[in-house]
Amino acid sequence: MFKIENLKKESLGKLPLLERREFLKMGFVVTGVFAGGSILSLVSNAEKVFASAGEFAEKYPYKPHYSMVIRQNLCIDCERCLEACRTTNEVPDYGYRTAILEKHVPEAVGQKTEFIPVLCMQCNDPPCVRACPTKASYKDEVNGIIRIEKKKCIGCKVCMVACPYNARYFNNETRAIDKCDFCFETRLSKGEKLTACSAVCPTGARTFGDISDPSSEVYRMVHQLQKRVWVIRAEAGTKPNVFYMKS
Amino acid sequence: MKKYFAFLLTAVFFHASAAHVTLAAPEETGHGGDIIYTKPVKGVLFSHANHVEAVGLSCDSCHDTIFPMEARAVQKNKDFTMASLYKGKYCGACHDGSMAFASNTQCARCHIGVKGFERLQKKSK
Amino acid sequence: MTDDKRPARVPLTSGLVDSLKEGFFPEIQAAVSGLLSGTRSFYVFFVLSLLTIVAASIGGLDAVRIGYHHAYNVTREIPWGILISTYIFFVVTSTGLCIVSAIGHVFGMKDFMPIVNRAVFLSVVTIFAGFTVIFFDIENPFTMAIYNVLSPNVASNLWWMGTLYGAYMAFMAIEFVFLLLENHKFATYAGLAGFLTGVAAHSNLGAIFGMLHGREFWYGPYMPIYFIASAAMSGGAAVIFFTMIGYKVNDELMEAPMKRALEAVSKLTAFMISVILFFTTWKIITGLVGAPGKKAVIMATLNGPYAINFWVFEVLLGMAIPLALLLSSRFKNLKMSFLASVLMIIGIFFMRYDLVVLGQVVPAFHELGVNEFQGLHPYMPSFHEIMIVIGGMGIVAAGFLLGERIFKGHKSSH
Numbered sequence: 001m002f003k004i005e006n007l008k009k010e011s012l013g014k015l016p017l018l019e020r021r022e023f024l025k026m027g028f029v030v031t032g033v034f035a036g037g038s039i040l041s042l043v044s045n046a047e048k049v050f051a052s053a054g055e056f057a058e059k060y061p062y063k064p065h066y067s068m069v070i071r072q073n074l075c076i077d078c079e080r081c082l083e084a085c086r087t088t089n090e091v092p093d094y095g096y097r098t099a100i101l102e103k104h105v106p107e108a109v110g111q112k113t114e115f116i117p118v119l120c121m122q123c124n125d126p127p128c129v130r131a132c133p134t135k136a137s138y139k140d141e142v143n144g145i146i147r148i149e150k151k152k153c154i155g156c157k158v159c160m161v162a163c164p165y166n167a168r169y170f171n172n173e174t175r176a177i178d179k180c181d182f183c184f185e186t187r188l189s190k191g192e193k194l195t196a197c198s199a200v201c202p203t204g205a206r207t208f209g210d211i212s213d214p215s216s217e218v219y220r221m222v223h224q225l226q227k228r229v230w231v232i233r234a235e236a237g238t239k240p241n242v243f244y245m246k247s
Numbered sequence: 248m249k250k251y252f253a254f255l256l257t258a259v260f261f262h263a264s265a266a267h268v269t270l271a272a273p274e275e276t277g278h279g280g281d282i283i284y285t286k287p288v289k290g291v292l293f294s295h296a297n298h299v300e301a302v303g304l305s306c307d308s309c310h311d312t313i314f315p316m317e318a319r320a321v322q323k324n325k326d327f328t329m330a331s332l333y334k335g336k337y338c339g340a341c342h343d344g345s346m347a348f349a350s351n352t353q354c355a356r357c358h359i360g361v362k363g364f365e366r367l368q369k370k371s372k
Numbered sequence: 373m374t375d376d377k378r379p380a381r382v383p384l385t386s387g388l389v390d391s392l393k394e395g396f397f398p399e400i401q402a403a404v405s406g407l408l409s410g411t412r413s414f415y416v417f418f419v420l421s422l423l424t425i426v427a428a429s430i431g432g433l434d435a436v437r438i439g440y441h442h443a444y445n446v447t448r449e450i451p452w453g454i455l456i457s458t459y460i461f462f463v464v465t466s467t468g469l470c471i472v473s474a475i476g477h478v479f480g481m482k483d484f485m486p487i488v489n490r491a492v493f494l495s496v497v498t499i500f501a502g503f504t505v506i507f508f509d510i511e512n513p514f515t516m517a518i519y520n521v522l523s524p525n526v527a528s529n530l531w532w533m534g535t536l537y538g539a540y541m542a543f544m545a546i547e548f549v550f551l552l553l554e555n556h557k558f559a560t561y562a563g564l565a566g567f568l569t570g571v572a573a574h575s576n577l578g579a580i581f582g583m584l585h586g587r588e589f590w591y592g593p594y595m596p597i598y599f600i601a602s603a604a605m606s607g608g609a610a611v612i613f614f615t616m617i618g619y620k621v622n623d624e625l626m627e628a629p630m631k632r633a634l635e636a637v638s639k640l641t642a643f644m645i646s647v648i649l650f651f652t653t654w655k656i657i658t659g660l661v662g663a664p665g666k667k668a669v670i671m672a673t674l675n676g677p678y679a680i681n682f683w684v685f686e687v688l689l690g691m692a693i694p695l696a697l698l699l700s701s702r703f704k705n706l707k708m709s710f711l712a713s714v715l716m717i718i719g720i721f722f723m724r725y726d727l728v729v730l731g732q733v734v735p736a737f738h739e740l741g742v743n744e745f746q747g748l749h750p751y752m753p754s755f756h757e758i759m760i761v762i763g764g765m766g767i768v769a770a771g772f773l774l775g776e777r778i779f780k781g782h783k784s785s786h
Binding site: 094095099101102103104116118127130131132133134135136151152153154155156157158160161162163164165166168169170172175176232233236237238 | 439441446448449451452509510511512513515516519520523524525527528529530531534580583584585586587731732735736737739740741742743744745
Binding site: 073074075076077078079080100102110111112113114115202203 | 289
């Protein structure tokens with residue numbers, strides 16, 4: 001028997017694939033990432049068209065292209081990540097580089113609360129970098145991390161206003177804007193493979209890695225069709241490199 | 248008699264630990280109120296009200312077999328972890344996916360986090 | 373323009389102009405004698421304005437001492453508060469004065485000529501006041517001076533705004549010097565350069581907001597366009613306000629050409645009010661559909677925490693009452709025009725404040741529905757912030773009064 005509910009469910013499940021095909025028809029190749037119906041970056045590449053759903057984006061603009069996948073349902077707000085971030089990056093008590101947001105859904109069946117970790121989304125099209133008058137905020141040409149050259153920061157705070165993710169604050173100790181840099185200065189540049197927050201997370205809610213590497217965990221988490229992957233505020237058009245999903 | 252003594256101990260423990268959430272005395276509610284674990288991670292809520300009043304379990308469903316009467320005693324154990332729960336220990340005795348929701352699902356149903364912990368602390372003050 | 377029109381004013385202007393031609397020392401003498409010959413109301417207002425500057429300087433230095441993050445009520449969520457909005461208020465006024473003066477001086481509308489000198493002078497004073505206020509908002513102003521030059525980001529509207537406004541201030545100052553020297557050819561060139569850089573700078577200021585695609589309330593081409601239109605409105609109000617007070621403190625009777633000029637400016641002002649009313653109306657109506665973040669802001673202005681700011685100050689004081697006063701007096705009653713200009717300046721101050729603050733009150737994560745970001749972010753200016761704002765007003769008042777005395781009522785040969 002034909003039932004409209006069934007039809008809706010089925011087509012929802014196929015939506016990512018359909019959207020993807022629409023983009024391919026337009027002569028684009030999904031090169032940033034494709035996530036649950038949100039296309040995150042596109043580079044015109046008419047000659048390269050993927051035939052099957054299994055083949056995904058091959059091109060990422062950075063190497064390594066650092067990315068974090070947050071499995072939202074695994075976050076239990078133990079806040080070890082927040083502590084690790086503070087001590088690793090000398091974050092003063094009036095600021096934060098990463099936060100955990102709490103959402104109550106009283107009408108939900110069963111679990112009624114969820115926790116949403118947020119941090120700098122390391123956007124591919126970062127409004128903060130464009131807005132900065134002195135290039136104190138810049139996107140690292142090698143790894144795509146949004147970084148700060150402290151000596152150039154004039155403290156005008158336009159980047160704080162520009163950021164759609166509330167990821168920045170003015171650090172009075174360093175006299176410059178401070179923000180998450182995926183622990184580049186404190187860990188990655190010293191040979192560590194993980195950010196402090198992802199290393200300390202007891203549940204694996206924060207997975208960090210190089211999304212341009214098909215063997216990486218983040219690559220495999222994002223490039224699949226079984227589970228929806230999304231970014232926060234896709235409508236802002238910033239093409240974030242922090243992805244969200246549920247495991 | 249033994250149970251009564253344990254209840255008393257629990258009550259004394261509650262009053263002695265100012266850092267922890269103070270709760271309605273078991274004498275009034277007939278159960279142990281809210282138990283909040285802080286180890287190995289901060290902010291895990293066990294609600295006696297939910298398990299006794301709503302679900303209808305009796306004290307001896309868990310005490311003293313799975314959990315001793317003393318509140319939070321189990322969090323001193325090295326094996327008080329999710330891995331143990333998955334093996335059917337502690338909460339996992341019931342939360343196995345058949346008797347009650349599996350302990351590897353709905354994390355934030357019990358994990359109220361630092362935020363939930365601090366909120367309850369504030370409320371009880 | 374010609375000498376036969378100006379014999380009555382020769383004694384007033386010739387002193388300074390001659391002294392400029394003769395050399396530096398007589399100029400100072402003329403300035404000092406000009407200062408000393410002031411009326412009593414001049415001295416009262418001048419001392420008052422100096423006192424506000426002194427008080428504000430103490431407040432500003434104290435803010436530097438204890439740190440802006442303690443002294444100001446701006447937050448991570450609302451990093452731009454009343455200091456930025458006051459900066460905008462001053463530079464909008466400056467750009468408006470430049471636009472209104474350019475109508476006469478650059479584009480040759482003769483009726484506007486008498487107001488040109490004062491308007492050009494005040495455009496320099498108001499932008500200086502704006503720069504002073506923003507100096508106390510920017511955390512590292514000296515770093516700005518260095519890296520604005522060494523590390524320019526040409527994609528940044530803020531860089532263009534700052535750089536163009538620097539050039540604008542120089543052009544306007546140069547224009548004023550040429551006006552004093554009665555070199556109208558070069559004054560017109562400088563005026564044109566000032567007009568172009570001013571409009572470019574000011575639309576870039578609007579674009580700082582208009583190009584922030586994470587801020588629904590600001591994003592879009594509306595902001596740069598609105599900024600220019602509202603600058604012309606502010607400029608009209610400022611010309612009427614300062615010219616009328618100028619005659620008061622100089623204790624002079626207004627000449628017929630100046631009356632005609634103010635009538636013309638009143639007409640322009642009324643027209644610009646209508647334009648801004650029209651803009652505001654459509655900004656609200658379009659904001660009521662679509663983006664939920666924008667709608668939340670519009671509702672906060674119509675029927676929420678910002679309703680008094682909006683309806684009483686922006687709409688009634690800033691536009692509706694002034695427009696009614698100007699239209700009902702048929703632009704002939706300068707007292708009505710003056711009252712309209714006073715109300716407008718108050719209202720426009722609130723327009724700038726609301727524009728800056730309201731763009732930030734909607735939490736970045738409002739659509740997530742998380743506990744941390746329920747409702748709108750709060751912001752109220754702190755004591756230190758208000759002191760610095762008052763100091764900016766003091767600078768404009770002192771500069772204006774000094775100008776009236778030193779340049780003897782800004783009489784020109786137009």
